[in-house]
Amino acid sequence: MEPISLARGVPAPECLALEELADCARAAIERDGATALNYGPAGGYAPLRDWIADRHRVEPERVVLTNGSLQGFRFFAELLSPTGTVIVEAPTYDRPLKILDELEAEVICIPLDEEPAVDGGAFLYTIPTFQNPTGRTLSRDRRKHLANLAKEALLVLEDDPYGLVRFDGKPEPTVFELARGENVVYSSSFSKTVAPGLRVGYLVLPVALADKVVAAATASYITPALLSQATVYEFLRRGNLEPNLERINGLLRARRDAMVSALERHLPEATWTVPEGGYFVWVELPPGILASDLRAEGVTFVPGSDFFCGPGGENAIRLAFSYESPSAIEEGVRRLASAVRAAIVLSRAA
């Protein structure tokens, strides 16, 4: 049986613009190789910093490029978490939870459907759009609430790698935009919009914090991966971003639709989110069934409890629709549904 991964939050191979990126890498070397192939400033390749600054209407000094946005999170958390409590959504992306755990940070988890009423702390980490793991998007009101919180009390880190990976509906303003960049740090990445192997992510920060993140980057590597950054810049400079998004979002929409209709067909006893973009669907299993009860063969998924810093998510699973083909998704959900059915039978027999 060919294994099917509904666990991997990675793009399908067809999402990667291989030929165009090969051409961009060559052009980046030909145009600016003396810079892109040398050691360079820890803040990143200047033309890309300028492009991002322009897009977010900030000064380039506020933009710091990192080797993927998760590394930006690590630098940020290393700097800030010793100063107080870190507030995260429950559930939230598991890797930041692991980093915070490694840093021995004090972490408070706030259920996703609650409006956080917090007074101080080191920072609040939120993924407002097509969240990993639930796929849900915060309403305008909730975003305003976070923007106000940022203005009044608490530094907010808005992680937004999926915002442009939208298949349906209209985008809401980012928390960063609603707060006019005040006390909100914005994090994003070209992993989902261009290619994750390039490892190009970024943070937009207040200048004083940006200097500190640059110092942390300087202390951790001699130079950033400038060729990757110059390749992304070449891709953007050619006007490829919008057409590439249209292409990728079409491929992902077909996968999201395949997953949702397979769930309707094979697992109607469960409930799930229907995200307008991103990579993930969050499935609540039928009452009484836990993710740990499932003995699924030939299909992988991530148990919901991985995304909580305390108890929670035991009866949920995260399914990624980003990687497999629509037909493999259908088959994967079918295999999962038989595991659920077997768990129901066992639980009745017990």
Ligand SMILES: Cc1ncc(COP(=O)(O)O)c(C=O)c1O
């Ligand atoms: C919410 C979220 N933030 C950050 C990342 C990390 O992305 P990058 O490849 O930019 O490090 C991911 C990757 O899956 C993610 O889901």
